[in-house]
Amino acid sequence: MKETFALKGNLLYTPACGQLEQHPQSYLVCENGQVAGIFAQLPERYQGIPVDDYGDKLILPGLVDLHVHASQYAYRGLGMDMELLEWLECNAFPEESKFADLAYARQAYGIFTDELTRSATTRACIFATLHRPATLVLMELLDRAGLPCFVGKVNMDRNSPDILRETTEQSLEETRLWLEQSGDFTHVRPMLTPRFIPSCTDELMDGLGRLQREFGVAMQSHLSENLSEIQWVSQLCPDTAFYGQAYERAGLFGGACPTVMAHCVWSGEAERALMKENGVFIAHCPQSNMNVSSGIAPIKRYLLEGQKVGLGSDVAGGAHLSLFRAMTDAIQCSKLRWRLVDQQTGALTLPEALYMATKGGGAFFGKVGSFEPGYALDAVVLDDSALPTTRPCTLAERLERVVYLSDGLPCAKYAAGRRLF
């Protein structure tokens, strides 16, 4: 790793939600993996450092995917005419059961890791499957690719097919063993991953709560995604007032350890108050919420409330790994929500969507997702020259075109100051 170097190009980032900073033809200086500053001309103290000059291209913070199922990548874009619970039965569960076979896991996770590497995403919170050895394979592949991700071995001990279910004891023992085996990776970290409440008994949740307090690890799961799922949870946990309580009573709902909950389409006031109090992150997955007919999460309102919100591709509920697609899906869904559901809260804007895809989700990883000094130097370089137009565009317009129109693949990519390609 070059310890001090600079990227040069057109820098764009969002220091605050909705605020787009633009630095045309500027230097982004990296020292020891972190942003040292942005300069129109290199100051004297940096004269002579290596400069990766990207000419007129656009440079953005690396994108952060707060919710993606690596084990579902192989069937993204399939079974999209089904609703959530049917889709899980017919697609997710049979496919995930194949990861008992390590050779299969290596092939499938290899495809996923290759595609994630090529994408504009630098960090992600990733679901594997319940299989410990296969989960370690995924972590090894991501670590070798240099992607600083969280990965979770999934827990599920009820309401799952025989081919994809653990006993409570197995689930806890395997999770402990996996946490102990996960210490050797350079870039990748483990996070607890109870699939969702319908798949996890109270005993399993309590045990995972104890493991979290012992190991101090982050945690991810699903929350209030779909109306039929929420009804099911209220039947399974009759002593809870809302879905999130089923996590909270096990001590698994934010607080000391970073927690991210995918979806939150239908979270009520009490649930939202608790999320805010505990600093729970919301992974907004708009395309998945359309594909499995969940609805539209009130994300603009969440942002106004001060919730912590990032974006998720939710492959394979979502068909696309690109977070640029997630950004435009989020904007488009927010417009429909504004028109059809809640005329009080306006639509999301492009700078708000970019914030969620970078600094919003990045905060889960610490100082990530911005070009402010002290932030990890995650960056992607985008070439918009293949998008023909007769119109001269401002930097902000070029950003909008890249987000809406490009294939989302950067021509260069950096994570924590390391150049990945």
Place this chain on the structure above:
Amino acid sequence: MKETFALKGNLLYTPACGQLEQHPQSYLVCENGQVAGIFAQLPERYQGIPVDDYGDKLILPGLVDLHVHASQYAYRGLGMDMELLEWLECNAFPEESKFADLAYARQAYGIFTDELTRSATTRACIFATLHRPATLVLMELLDRAGLPCFVGKVNMDRNSPDILRETTEQSLEETRLWLEQSGDFTHVRPMLTPRFIPSCTDELMDGLGRLQREFGVAMQSHLSENLSEIQWVSQLCPDTAFYGQAYERAGLFGGACPTVMAHCVWSGEAERALMKENGVFIAHCPQSNMNVSSGIAPIKRYLLEGQKVGLGSDVAGGAHLSLFRAMTDAIQCSKLRWRLVDQQTGALTLPEALYMATKGGGAFFGKVGSFEPGYALDAVVLDDSALPTTRPCTLAERLERVVYLSDGLPCAKYAAGRRLF
């Protein structure tokens, strides 16, 4: 043109709405530009005809775009944080005014024609601008590319900026002259194109109605897209009961001449009854309806009612020219409508979306959009080998992946029996 030949590959089409026909490894025989039949083996009478063998690739009917603005292609994906009327003021009108310059028009329409040629779209109903010479340039380019499209010189004589407005007399004279000059194209045909009621005085509409009866040409416009637009129309035409009547009273709402209306997001019962009675086609443009915050058209219900429905990209209200994207947008929007607005009417399925993108919209052009005998041989060949998966897929699943995941660009394309590439 080879008079009799065959395509070989995996044939997929929708003879009826929602009904997917699959012919793996079959021959699609073309005679004089039309489908002669589908055969597992070539019958004796066709032995020795040329065969374009596409191996294991997928072959679909060419897609039909019932609504697209060629003059807006240069700024697709821009200004997406605005609502319809603001977006027209800031984006559409200034850009369209540039088409007074023929050199600019040739450049911009060249980009559009190149991209349309590369796409899976074989036919389209296209808005140009109000400029007759530039419209003829677009028609010339499309004709040379071999794309059998309808193109409209736009009419607008009110509520438009000075840089983009005709007098009523100019508008009618230029339209007549343009219709007279449009007879020499081989593949491209003219259609009347009053922009929308707010842009056209009653006198202009009446004059266009007379021109339609004289020339017998098809017609396209916008209808019931956006709530503020509808309110405006009711103020401009106080003696009409609904938006569609403002077209009908000029004799411009279906009947003898084919008519297509874009959007119909908010069409009420009376408007829908009249559309059905007069055989007016609906161009459903789901992405545009999201981008400019119009809403979700009740397309599943329209299909159940027996309306004639096709899909439109509506570039640049929509950012994407690909009708595969329009198909998935239509499905996703229908799921949100089902969840949030109308629980009685289910979501669209992939075969229904494919039907709308092929035979549904194709009917506007005659026997187009199917592989049934007698239909025009419009076909696109799709290579899905670049979409990695570990899972063996059925033909229907491969279709779903191509629609959701591919870049939408075919590797070969035919229109009316002519191979375009």
